[in-house]
Amino acid sequence: MSIAENLKKIKNELPEKVTLVAVSKTKSEKKILQAYETGHRIFGENKVQEMTEKWSSLPKDIEWHMIGHVQRNKVKYMAPYVSLIHGVDSLKLLREVNKQGRKHNRVIPCLLQIFIAEEETKFGFDEQELQELLASNELEELSHVRIKGLMGMATFTDNKEQIRKEFHSLKTMFEVLKTVLPDISILSMGMSGDYKIAIEEGSTMVRIGSSIFGARS
Template sequence: MSIAQNLLNIKSQLPESVTLVAVSKTKPVADLMEAYHAGQRIFGENKIQEMTEKWEQMPKDIQWHMIGHVQSNKVKYMIPYVKLIHGVDSLKLLKEINRLALKWRKKIDCLLQIHIAEEETKFGLDEKELKELLASEEFKTFDNIRVVGLMGMATFTDNQNQIKREFQHLKTLFDTYSQLKTENCQLKTLSMGMSGDYQTAIECGSTMVRIGSSIFGTR
């Protein structure tokens, strides 16, 4: 099937309450434009340089989401245009995003990445770190960021029960901290689920899925 057909097929399976991020990393602009012409306006990239190059070449009504691990020294390149930063996993990174957003007189929406998988290689805050970050006095001074939700990736495994447990754990944290409503933290978005597990993620309460290979084919 074509990219456009894959996209429409996936969209037909998603509830209205779930936002689709088309993960376009490593794919050429021509592939993204095929998805764009089929109606897709939200794209996710995991490298800031690649995302910036695509932003420069493509229509300006696209929402760009940074979904990969973010290095503090690269943040400045995406501040002018990024819509949502998914993988924020430290107070230090939030501080840098806030500093640069202030410089651009913008407010930048962020998701805090929570480590829910068993693999050590995945980034993210644990439950204790999440609590400490949101309670810290320094965090409360960040006027140019908005923490709008949580993000997490399940373990890469065929064990559906384990994946479900991890997603349910993240949903529980999301529900707990959704009650915390401050000027720079109001959780509305729960980003979990990729090509292999997005249906399970939606069953567990995901409001945003990140799908790449099921749209654009394998990398």
């Protein structure tokens, strides 16, 4: 099926409250434009340099989401335009985003990445670190950052019950966070292989690449 057909199929399956981020990392501008021509406007990249190159040459009404692990020294390149940073996994990174937001006179929307998987390769705050961050006054002082919600990645496994358990734990943390930050609205969890389980567990944003653009080349 074509990119347009894949997009239409997935969007028809998604509940209205769920936002689709089309993961366009490593994909050509031509393929992104094929998705854009269907009316889709939200794309996710995992490398700042690649995203910045695409931002500079593709239509300016695209919302670019940074979904990969972010190095602090790369924040300055995306600070002028990024619509949402999914993977804020440390207070140091949050401070850097705030600093770059101030330089560009922007409030940059961010998600706190939570470590829910059983893989050491994943990044994120654990539950205790999240509690410590909320207990400090640090978030209130970061006036150029807006926390919009949480993001997490489940373990890469065929065990659906484990995936469900991990997503459920993230949803629980989201509900706790909402009591402290009532304006949060985004729970970003679920990718091509597990987004249906994620939606059942309360996801409001899914990151789908291969099911739209085809397998990685």
